[in-house]
Amino acid sequence: MSDDALIRLGKSTSEAISGVLEMFAAGKVSAGEVSVIPAETNPMDSLALPAVATNVSYVDGVTGGNVFVMTLDGARKLAAAMMGMEQPEEPDAPELSELELSAVSEAMNQMMASAAMAISSVLGTDVEIGTPETKTFSEQAEALNVYPKAPHAVRANFTVCGEPCRLIQLVPNAFVVRMTRALAELGSEVTPASETAASPAGARRSAGAVGGGPSLSGIPVRVWAELGRTRMPSAQVVGMPSGSVVELNQAADEPIDLYVNGTLFATGRLMVVDGTDWAVRIETVLSSSNTSSESQMEVARWPESW
């Protein structure tokens, strides 16, 4: 049971940080396998040396540690990409420059902030992070006892600029318990809706995003219908009194959009079932090819408030 929660945690974190890495090093990032590290294995074992490791802790909402480990070359290439350079200025220097170190720490800061937002939306509470700390290891032995031991650990692999990287999440028991409970609640909430919407196309798309196989077809997905959108200055939102009317962009006679895990999946008509509940009758199921990546990006940036 807890392994399922750990893998879900690892996958949602992996997706969040891939998105940030992709902004820094476009086209040079691929996410690999997510696995639970057995209790008898030291998560910092078998590093490709020299290695650069940045750790960021969750400090509020939940506790836990996150360590992103890259090869020295990988860290340097990532830093170069973040500064808009094709290649590092000093590819053979034995240590990272101060600016390179700062860039790698900042990358981790932004990756973990994004992961914290993803976890916040699963747990339904704000999750906050501490400031990053970066260390360089030239010997395997140096790395083994640097980070506090945790009862559970998850590993997510990545390739960044052609170099292997791993994210290790050190997870206390309390975190696993909360994650398991939240996933169970999420599962029971979406069951009726997912019967309508989790058709093979939807399942395939959501499974593709986490790099999984057929076992993922049972994973609950979040399905929601969108009536319309608008944008306004935040100051206007803060100052909005009860009774104000917010106009949305969708015409009343147009079909509404149905989303599955943030991807526009179908359009349909709003209707009422059993005289009380809203429902959507699907008119058109969109294939993945006519769902532009632009519209997915747009949706992904909206806050996941439930």
Add this chain to the structure above:
Amino acid sequence: MARVLVVDDAAFMRKMVSDALTKGGHEVVGEAGNGVEAIARFQELKPEVMTLDITMPEKDGLSALREIIALDPAARVVMCSALGQESKVLESIKLGAKDFVVKPFQADRVLEAVGKALG
């Protein structure tokens, strides 16, 4: 063109924000690496605009923002943070920030926010 104070605990981010502002024709008059420094430099330099990170050691950006607005209610502050939760954005705006830029960002977004704050 404005005199800007750039606050972020990461030297890399200070460089990125400063480069973007300089290219956009602004003058970066100073930098600070935490909330305590930010308040000191704000009083000393009296910048027209400042960019302010949230997660920082010593004193975080929201505490610094509260004190800066108390010192000068007309201070123009643009938050620049990776913590894009709605609660952080709303808290910043309620405290008096003019805009909120979520990292990672494109240079144009910082310039737009600074331009708007000046507007």
